[in-house]
Amino acid sequence: MKNQQLGNWQTIVAGFVAVIIVIMSLNAFIIINPGQAAVISVLGKARDGALVEGIHLRPPFISVIDVYDLTVQKFEVPAESSTKDLQNLTARFAINFRLDPVKVVEVRRKQGTLENIVSKIIAPQTQEAFKIAAAKRTVEEAITKRTELKEDFDQALSDRLEKYGIIVLDTSVIDLTFSPEFAKAVEEKQIAEQRAQRAVYIAREAEQEAQADVNRAKGRAEAQRLLAETLKAQGGQLVLQKEAIEAWKSGGAQMPKVLVMSGDSKSSVPFLFNMGNLQNEP
Numbered sequence: 001m002k003n004q005q006l007g008n009w010q011t012i013v014a015g016f017v018a019v020i021i022v023i024m025s026l027n028a029f030i031i032i033n034p035g036q037a038a039v040i041s042v043l044g045k046a047r048d049g050a051l052v053e054g055i056h057l058r059p060p061f062i063s064v065i066d067v068y069d070l071t072v073q074k075f076e077v078p079a080e081s082s083t084k085d086l087q088n089l090t091a092r093f094a095i096n097f098r099l100d101p102v103k104v105v106e107v108r109r110k111q112g113t114l115e116n117i118v119s120k121i122i123a124p125q126t127q128e129a130f131k132i133a134a135a136k137r138t139v140e141e142a143i144t145k146r147t148e149l150k151e152d153f154d155q156a157l158s159d160r161l162e163k164y165g166i167i168v169l170d171t172s173v174i175d176l177t178f179s180p181e182f183a184k185a186v187e188e189k190q191i192a193e194q195r196a197q198r199a200v201y202i203a204r205e206a207e208q209e210a211q212a213d214v215n216r217a218k219g220r221a222e223a224q225r226l227l228a229e230t231l232k233a234q235g236g237q238l239v240l241q242k243e244a245i246e247a248w249k250s251g252g253a254q255m256p257k258v259l260v261m262s263g264d265s266k267s268s269v270p271f272l273f274n275m276g277n278l279q280n281e282p
Helices: 002-027 101-110 114-134 139-144 146-162 180-233 237-250 275-280
Strands: 029-032 036-042 054-057 063-069 073-082 088-099 166-178 258-260 271-273
Touching: 029 036, 036 101, 063 101, 073 114, 088 101, 088 114, 088 146, 114 146, 114 166, 139 146, 139 166, 146 166
Parallel strands: none
Antiparallel strands: 029 054, 036 063, 073 088, 088 166, 258 271
16 A cells, blocks of 8 residues: 555656656747847846847746847837027937847847837937937928938937947938928918019010010011112112002002003103193193
8 A cells, every 4th residue: 555655656756857847848948030039137147149040048947038029120209309590390200220139138238128229219319310410401401401301310310329239221201390480481482482483484574575576676677778778779769659559558649540651661650640630721
């Protein structure tokens, strides 16, 4: 009987030991997936050297594993600053970043979780980088030269986050707004520019019309000159013909009742007779 009980206890102990061994075995390994890195803390102290993808040994029961995502992270961060001309400028940036796998242990020791990284590092450094970029230009330049503003912001932010083990991949300006007073000033300036452009257009149109009048006058003067030369060459006879024809057209002279042409081909000016005068003669 005693031997049977002893055998049962041995079986129970063996089973218990087997369970502990299984648990320890499972707890002695950790699998890191692609795009991840892990930091082992033993008795509250982080070990040097991050664990990359694969299977790794770990001290069971006395170690804690912190896993970090190394893939691209995206967060939207607001920022506000004053421009060179002391105008308020607010913006909202979308920041794409990832953690430097070489500095993951340092990140664990100094910043902790990813949430802490965003709230305690990225957000305030975004604000400071925006102040640097905005202070270099006026509010109008910040709007009209938005690409240059973003380039200065990207450079300042990358320089500031690099020392924290954060690699900035890209940023984008989601929103960029300014004070209502400046918005009104911009609107008034646009209206003034439109009016100025309209005035320039009208002036150019008047100038073109005046030039057209000049060209027409030059054309008429040239025509008169050519006509005068032609009439002069004909000994003045065509002048009388032209004046007679113009008079008949305009009604300034009475159409003659008798038209006698000279037999001389060189003297083709019409000679007008007033029949009434002829009848009154004896």
